[in-house]
Amino acid sequence: MIHNTLVIxxxxxxxxxxxxxxxxxxxxxxxxxxxxxxxVGNFFERGQxxxxxxxxxxxxxxxxxxPAVSMRLWSxxxxxxxxxxxxxxxxxxxEAVLGKFLAAWIFVGIALALTFPFWLTVLFLGDPDNGxxxxxxxxxxxxxxxxxxxxxxxxAATKNQIIAFVLTASLVFVLIAAGTPTVLGLFTGWAPxxxxxxxxxxxxxxxxxxxxxxxxxxxxxYYFVSIMVAFLAANAVLIDLTKAD
Amino acid sequence: MLEIRNLYxxxxxxxxVDDVSFTVARGEVLGFLGPNGAGKSTxxxxxxxxxxxxxxxxxxxxxxxxxxxxxxxxxxGYLPEGAPAYPDMAVADFLRFIAxxxxxxxxxxxxxxxxxxxLVHLNEVYEQRIDTLSKGFRRxxxxxxxxxxxxxxxxxxxxxxxxDPNQKYEMRGILAEMxxxxxxxxSTHLLEEVEAVCSRAIIIAGGRIxxxxxxxxxxxxxxxxxxxxxxxxxxxxxxxxxDLAVLPDIAAIDTxxxxxxxxxxxxxxxxxxxxxxxxxxxxxxxxxxxxVERGRLDDVFRAITAPKPQLADx
Numbered sequence: 001m002i003h004n005t006l007v008i009x010x011x012x013x014x015x016x017x018x019x020x021x022x023x024x025x026x027x028x029x030x031x032x033x034x035x036x037x038x039x040v041g042n043f044f045e046r047g048q049x050x051x052x053x054x055x056x057x058x059x060x061x062x063x064x065x066x067p068a069v070s071m072r073l074w075s076x077x078x079x080x081x082x083x084x085x086x087x088x089x090x091x092x093x094x095e096a097v098l099g100k101f102l103a104a105w106i107f108v109g110i111a112l113a114l115t116f117p118f119w120l121t122v123l124f125l126g127d128p129d130n131g132x133x134x135x136x137x138x139x140x141x142x143x144x145x146x147x148x149x150x151x152x153x154x155x156a157a158t159k160n161q162i163i164a165f166v167l168t169a170s171l172v173f174v175l176i177a178a179g180t181p182t183v184l185g186l187f188t189g190w191a192p193x194x195x196x197x198x199x200x201x202x203x204x205x206x207x208x209x210x211x212x213x214x215x216x217x218x219x220x221x222y223y224f225v226s227i228m229v230a231f232l233a234a235n236a237v238l239i240d241l242t243k244a245d
Numbered sequence: 246m247l248e249i250r251n252l253y254x255x256x257x258x259x260x261x262v263d264d265v266s267f268t269v270a271r272g273e274v275l276g277f278l279g280p281n282g283a284g285k286s287t288x289x290x291x292x293x294x295x296x297x298x299x300x301x302x303x304x305x306x307x308x309x310x311x312x313x314x315x316x317x318x319x320x321x322g323y324l325p326e327g328a329p330a331y332p333d334m335a336v337a338d339f340l341r342f343i344a345x346x347x348x349x350x351x352x353x354x355x356x357x358x359x360x361x362x363x364l365v366h367l368n369e370v371y372e373q374r375i376d377t378l379s380k381g382f383r384r385x386x387x388x389x390x391x392x393x394x395x396x397x398x399x400x401x402x403x404x405x406x407x408x409d410p411n412q413k414y415e416m417r418g419i420l421a422e423m424x425x426x427x428x429x430x431x432s433t434h435l436l437e438e439v440e441a442v443c444s445r446a447i448i449i450a451g452g453r454i455x456x457x458x459x460x461x462x463x464x465x466x467x468x469x470x471x472x473x474x475x476x477x478x479x480x481x482x483x484x485x486x487x488d489l490a491v492l493p494d495i496a497a498i499d500t501x502x503x504x505x506x507x508x509x510x511x512x513x514x515x516x517x518x519x520x521x522x523x524x525x526x527x528x529x530x531x532x533x534x535x536x537v538e539r540g541r542l543d544d545v546f547r548a549i550t551a552p553k554p555q556l557a558d559x
Contacts, residue, residue, distance in 0.1 A: 007345045018333040067400075082330035085390070088293040088325070089346050090318035244296040 004091050008099025017109050029111045031064055049126025055136045056119050059176045062147050067168035069104050070151025071161040078159050087243050097236045101152055106143045133215035139211030142224035147172050149231035164202040174199040179203025246271050246428035247398050251301035252291055261287045263452035265387050269428040276433040276443035280550050284452040285432040286326050291401050293323045308519035322391030323399040328384045336386055347394040357393055365389045380407035401431045417442045436542040450550035456513030467540030471513035473521050479504035488528050492520055
């Protein structure tokens with residue numbers, strides 16, 4: 001089981017780096033992260049040796065860039081016909097779904113890891129709390145994984161990559177925005193307390209900001225992992241239904 | 246080795262495969278013949294577990310594709326229609342991926358890859374990316390991945406499509422060589438391929454099996470089976486026709502190639518050759534050539550699969 005999953009993962013990951021696309025993606029990710037952190041995030045003005053300005057923007061960074069990775073996960077295979085070859089090999093559906101997901105997650109992980117110069121910057125400039133920073137990186141990676149899982153499931157549902165991108169980005173936007181103070185503010189005053197809390201709990205935003213504040217609550221990790229599990233299961237069902245279309 | 250049981254598939258009101266059953270034994274090369282849209286590819290997709298049948302199943306070496314898909318998938322090699330392969334991979338990497346999925350590692354994987362590359366002649370494109378290959382080479386890569394694990398059952402959807410005559414010949418040679426050990430099923434529209442490679446043919450149209458037999462048996466159904474072809478001097482045609490009138494089993498005498506050839510078609514494929522030969526000599530017809538036709542598979546194919554003419558509305 002693990003062997004096949006890893007073989008599939010390795011093939012998929014190799015595929016990312018076979019074209020310039022992967023490198024372009026990573027560069028754009030890093031440039032955006034930099035611009036958002038140092039200019040929009042008022043990194044220098046804040047005068048704090050932490051990476052809050054960096055991590056604050058991750059949900060929005062992922063919103064735009066992660067669906068670009070997930071959109072081609074299954075759509076490409078279905079469109080080119082390689083899915084027929086792939087799904088008639090002696091592999092389990094779970095191995096196929098996990099292998100592809102892992103490759104995408106590792107790829108985003110690589111892009112995230114390449115932001116280490118930001119960490120070096122605060123290490124040079126001051127005395128940051130490295131535990132918080134490490135926890136934030138882990139939380140960010142988990143969030144990326146959740147978004148990827150959503151994107152993978154949507155990619156399995158359509159052959160058109162543009163549609164996959166737009167649907168994923170839209171759904172993720174709703175999940176992020178629902179937890180922001182702006183949106184929650186719309187509900188306070190007239191909506192029942194329980195509903196407001198439910199919306200906040202369902203939102204990616206709330207769970208992520210908690211982690212970046214150095215609060216490594218297992219519930220937040222559990223939230224991201226639950227999303228991953230749910231959407232990967234949906235992914236498997238969708239692929240099984242649509243592979244021959 | 247390969248048993249198909251009552252496969253049935255419908256897409257809403259459209260019945261693509263209608264109760265198809267057959268078996269392929271070891272040593273057999275079965276040609277799956279039919280017009281476009283007949284249900285050949287759909288049947289193959291169901292056998293390989295890509296498409297779920299509406300009902301019925303396939304057993305590959307006694308493993309049911311619906312109940313034990315993994316066990317079944319290990320027993321066959323499949324070349325899907327269009328020979329899809331990952332375009333951004335080099336041939337070498339692609340074959341290595343397939344070898345690993347099939348459970349081979351290290352030296353054994355390398356040995357298997359080398360062997361299949363030799364067999365299918367992929368040496369010159371080994372390092373090339375698949376999207377840079379010609380159609381013929383892409384198909385060969387597809388066949389290579391289907392055979393790399395030396396499966397007992399081989400399922401090929403149009404294996405020689407897009408190959409030039411030399412490559413077709415080579416591919417058929419490869420199939421013929423491995424045929425005694427395996428159960429092979431190939432789908433094709435090429436009748437010459439059926440005659441060249443297949444030990445048995447099934448004609449399918451409209452989702453149903455319409456004929457099942459050896460190529461010889463099928464060609465014998467042809468209108469032209471046992472027809473006699475004579476190269477004559479056109480001046481003698483009238484005389485020859487008059488002489489032939491004495492034979493009772495002639496259905497028709499066709500003049501072709503501007504009067505230089507007479508085609509004598511028998512009733513029900515009855516043998517006329519010796520009677521005609523006797524007459525030719527006895528009556529001094531001065532014929533230049535004498536051929537007995539075995540029959541044409543394309544007539545049989547057309548006769549069986551062509552849509553029946555509709556009655557006009559009055």
